[in-house]
Amino acid sequence: MKITFLCPHLRIAGGVRAILTYADRLAARGHAVTVVVAAKSRRRALWRTLRGAGPAWMSGFGARVRWVPWFTPGAIPAGDVVVATAWQSAAAVAEAPARCGARFYLVQHYESLYLGAPEAVDATYRLPLRQIVISTWLAGIMREKFGQEAEVLVTPVDLELFTPRPLAVTSERPRVLMLHHEYAWKGVADGLEAVARARRAGRRLHLVGFGVKPPRGASPYDEFHANPPQERLGAIYASADIYLCPSWDEGLGMPPMEAMACGAALVTYDNGGCRDYAWDGETALVARRRDVADLAAKLERLAGDDALRTRIAAAGRALVRSAFDWTRAVARMEALFRSAAPGGRPA
Numbered sequence: 001m002k003i004t005f006l007c008p009h010l011r012i013a014g015g016v017r018a019i020l021t022y023a024d025r026l027a028a029r030g031h032a033v034t035v036v037v038a039a040k041s042r043r044r045a046l047w048r049t050l051r052g053a054g055p056a057w058m059s060g061f062g063a064r065v066r067w068v069p070w071f072t073p074g075a076i077p078a079g080d081v082v083v084a085t086a087w088q089s090a091a092a093v094a095e096a097p098a099r100c101g102a103r104f105y106l107v108q109h110y111e112s113l114y115l116g117a118p119e120a121v122d123a124t125y126r127l128p129l130r131q132i133v134i135s136t137w138l139a140g141i142m143r144e145k146f147g148q149e150a151e152v153l154v155t156p157v158d159l160e161l162f163t164p165r166p167l168a169v170t171s172e173r174p175r176v177l178m179l180h181h182e183y184a185w186k187g188v189a190d191g192l193e194a195v196a197r198a199r200r201a202g203r204r205l206h207l208v209g210f211g212v213k214p215p216r217g218a219s220p221y222d223e224f225h226a227n228p229p230q231e232r233l234g235a236i237y238a239s240a241d242i243y244l245c246p247s248w249d250e251g252l253g254m255p256p257m258e259a260m261a262c263g264a265a266l267v268t269y270d271n272g273g274c275r276d277y278a279w280d281g282e283t284a285l286v287a288r289r290r291d292v293a294d295l296a297a298k299l300e301r302l303a304g305d306d307a308l309r310t311r312i313a314a315a316g317r318a319l320v321r322s323a324f325d326w327t328r329a330v331a332r333m334e335a336l337f338r339s340a341a342p343g344g345r346p347a
Contacts, residue, residue, distance in 0.1 A: 109251030187246030
C-alpha cells in the first residue's frame with residue numbers, strides 16, 4: 001500500500017515518536033510510506049527539502065519525508081491511505097481528493113483541552129475520518145462528545161530501548177524521577193509540591209528531573225538531565241525507584257510507561273490516558289486528578305514501603321512489557337488500513 005502520514009514536526013516528542021515508529025515499521029513491512037511535514041513557510045520547506053532533513057534522532061528511518069509549506073489537500077500525494085495525526089492536519093485530510101486514499105485520524109490527545117482553540121479543535125473530531133485513538137479514555141471522549149466510534153490502539157513502548165539494566169547509583173534512595181516541562185498541564189508545580197510534602201512528612205527523597213530544557217533559574221531538582229539522548233534515557237528511567245507523573249490530562253502518557261518498562265514504580269494522577277496501564281494498588285498508585293494532597297500521600301506511602309514499591313514495580317513492568325507490543329500494533333494498523341483502502345481486504 002501507499003500510506004501517507006501528516007506529521008506536525010520531527011522533534012523528539014512522545015506523539016511524534018509514535019507516528020514515526022508506525023511509519024518506519026510499515027515501511028519495513030514493504031509499504032511505500034511518506035511522512036508529510038509542514039515547515040510553515042515555502043522558504044523553510046525548500047531549505048529542508050534540499051538538506052534532506054529527516055528525524056536525525058531515529059537512525060535508519062525507512063519512510064520518505066516530504067516537506068511542504070502548509071498542510072493542504074494539494075500537498076497530499078496519491079495513495080491508498082492518508083492519516084491526520086493532529087488537529088492542524090485533520091481538515092486537509094478530510095478535504096483530500098479520492099486519489100489520496102482512505103482517510104484516517106490518529107488521535108493522540110484530546111487537544112481541545114490545551115493545544116488549540118477548543119471550537120476549532122472540536123470541529124476536527126466531527127469530520128468524516130476513520131478514527132484511531134491511543135487509549136480507552138480518548139475512545140470514550142470521542143463517543144460521548146462527538147458520537148464517533150474509534151478503534152483503540154494503545155501505543156507500545158520500545159522494549160529494546162527501554163529495558164531494566166543494572167546501574168551504579170551513588171545518590172540516596174529512593175530516587176524519584178519526574179519530567180520537567182513548561183506546559184502548566186504537565187503538572188510540574190504539583191509534582192514539586194508533592195515531593196516537598198512527602199519530605200516534610202519525613203521521607204528522604206532524591207529528586208531527579210529530565211526534559212528538553214532545564215528549569216529557569218535555580219533548579220528544584222537534586223539532579224537534572226537536560227535533553228538526554230535516546231540511548232541514555234533508558235538508563236535514567238532504570239536508575240529511578242519511583243516515577244512521578246503529575247500531568248492533569250494525558251492522551252496516554254509514554255514517559256510513565258517507559259519508566260515502568262525500565263523497572264520504576266509509578267505514582268500518577270488519574271489523568272485519563274493512564275487508565276490503560278495504571279491500576280491503583282496493582283500496577284501503580286493513582287491519585288485523584290489535581291489533588292496534590294492525595295498525590296503527596298501516594299508518593300509518601302510508596303517511598304516508605306519497600307515491599308509495596310517492589311511489588312508495584314514488578315507488576316507494572318510485567319504489564320507494560322507484555323500487554324502492548326509493537327509488532328502486534330503495527331499489524332493491526334496495517335489491517336485497518338487494508339480494510340479501508342480501495343480494493344482492500346476486510347481486517
